[in-house]
Amino acid sequence: MLGKHADFRERQKRAPLYEQLERHVKRRPHPFHVPGHKMGHSFDREGKHRFQSILEIDLTEINGTDDLHQPEGVIAEAQQLAAEAFGAEETRFLIGGSTVGNLALIMTVCRPGDKILVQRNCHKSVYHGIIMARATPIFLVPAVDLATGVAAGVRREDVERALQAHPDAKAVFLTNPTYYGMGIDLEKMAATVHRHGIPLLIDEAHGSHFGFHPAFPLSAMLSGADAAVQSTHKMASAMTMSSMLHLQGERIDRERLFRYLAMIQSSSPSYVLMASLDLARRHLVQEAHEEWERLLPQLDKLRERTGRLEWLEWPQLDASSVYATLDPLKLFLHVRTEQINGFALQHIMEKHGIFPELADSAHVLLAASAGTCARDLDSLARLLESLDIEVEPGAERILEAGVVSSHYLREQVLPMDEAVDLPKESIPLDHSLGRVVAEMVIPYPPGIPVLVPGERVDAQGLAMLLELRKGQTRFHGVQDDQLQTIQVLR
Ligand SMILES: Cc1ncc(COP(=O)(O)O)c(C=O)c1O
Structure with a gap:
């Protein structure tokens, strides 16, 4: 995708923030600044062996390390490289997860009382943003996937109808993909929203890898959204809490946005986490492709091998799907029997050392990534095959579309x-x-x-x-x- 040109790949070999931290450590400096562990010199003796190498780069705003809230040096460079890699005009690193990106975006586009069109099955941070902005949500009910009974994405005709009913809405805020990896046609959605002259904001927490391999859906930025918030720590390789906010176009007041980001993020953001974002971007561009090339056929094989088991089902994208895209890295296991539920299956998996992302009564969600090994997949397949579970006639757990939609209204x-x-x-x-x-x-x-x-x-x-x-x-x-x-x- 983006990384085709040789000069692009060459530029993207750099990790300016990480490199600066490494350079600093090599100087063997005398740290008369916070944090108090002083690059690991004073730390719990038992924990030190695990933390030491990380503590050395746990620095602060000193000469050369730049400032997240006023980036002009290595952080600015790292963010520019990220913007280029993700196809954004501007990217900001977020320390505080996608949570802070969602909060800041909503507070930027809404003043008290302003309307915002928002998907009902959104993450709690979107609700929290609406409360903090004192905005008025106009809820969009998502379509329901009949095969699994889970809420997928919102339909364009529903958004169009809501935009016509609420011409004073300030923005449309959608989640794409869902936790389960289902997505909509964002290019068409962006065109619909932009016809009404307002921004399309995307919570892309689960899509930081989108656009980096042809097997993955197009990212929000490449689809024309105005802003995308990504938890780089979820499906890419950054450390937990490290996320990114990507921006393009003129519809969002960036000055106001950056002001809010400065208010809700720490004034001492972790350099370890920021450097992990710098490296996660480089890894996505330079190395992850090869790892996915190895992984994707293994995932297909797992689905094929275990798909023969009658009691489980892996959702598949076909002409009848209510979603337009499906992330192949999400192993969304649908339990098709009354003999066991999703929670019990999760429990069995955990007893065998397999730890899923989540379970509900009819599903277990396992998130794969470039870091998933053949050994992990083999253990999972062998466990599923070893379970003695039958499907009773008529016991399939398929929900009515209306039931699930109305759960959210x-x-x-x-x-x-x-x-x-x-x-x-x-x-x-x-x-x-x-x-x-x-x-x-x-x-x-x-x-x-x-x-x-x-x-x-x-x-x-x-x-x-x-x-x-x-x-x-x-x-x-x-x-x-x-x-x-x-x-x-x-
Ligand atoms: C859809 C969605 N948006 C936002 C978030 C918040 O992301 P973070 O944990 O990076 O703050 C999550 C977390 O699970 C999520 O699932």
Whole structure:
């Protein structure tokens, strides 16, 4: 893709921030600056052996290391190389995950009361951004994949309809791909949104590898979106918390955006994490392709080998799919029997040393990456083949489209930002029907709120929570993470 030209590849061999940190360490400097471990000289004796080499580059804003909030040197260069690699006009490193990128973007495009079109099955950080901006969300209900019963992406006709009904909306904010790897035709979506003169913002947390191999979908930047937030730590090789924000075009006020980023990110961002972004970009351009070339046929083989088992299914993109793209790195196992559920299967896997990304009652999601080895895949295949599971006739877990879509729509009695500040009380979840919820109820993973503050608990929402509570889902955003009780407005 982008990396075809020899001069591009040559330029991309550099990792200016990482190289500067290495140069600094080689000088054997006397560090009279924070952090207090002084490049590892003072650190817990037991932990030191593991941390030492990292502590040496855990530096701060000193001469030569530049400043994330005012980049002019090696950080600016590293960000420029990232922009070039990802096809953006400008890229900013994020220390604080895609979370801070989503927050800052929403606060940039919305002033209090402004409308923003947003996918209901978005990550909690998008909801948090809406609360912080005191914006008004117009929810877009995603299409449901009938084969697996999971919410996929939003339909263009639904976005068009919402744009016509809300011509004063300031932006469209979508998640692409979903946690499960399903995506929409973003080029067409960008054209639709841009016809209404507003920006398309994409939470591309799970798509930092997109555009770097022909087997992967086109990235948001290459599809014409105005902004894309990527968790480079999720599907590429950066360290946890290290993410990127890519920008292009004139529709976003970058000065305002960078001001918000400076407010919500630490004034002492980790150089280890920033350097890991520099290296993750170089790895994507220079080395990952070869690793994916090795991995992708192995993934096909795994799907083929285990696809013979009647009790499981790997979703496949075909003419009837409600999504337009599917990330081949996401192994999204659909359990097609009542004999075992996704949680139990996850438990069995963990007992055998295989740790999936997430499970729900009917699925287990395993995320592969360039770092996945043949040995990992072989262990997984052998375990799945060894399980003695049958499919009872008619026991397939296929949900009705309407059921899942409506799980994400309920009456908004009060704006979210007002509801979070009103007097509340805790009541048993079982008795909450009809009450207005005062907290965000987010089964995690995948981090999609079932209820948000200000919404009335309806029968479908309650049934969904009771079902999730029976499994091992952890709940975020709530005071009682077992969800025996729920906070409602008094
Ligand atoms: C769709 C989506 N967006 C955003 C985020 C937040 O990303 P981060 O963990 O990098 O802050 C996540 C995290 O799981 C996510 O799944």
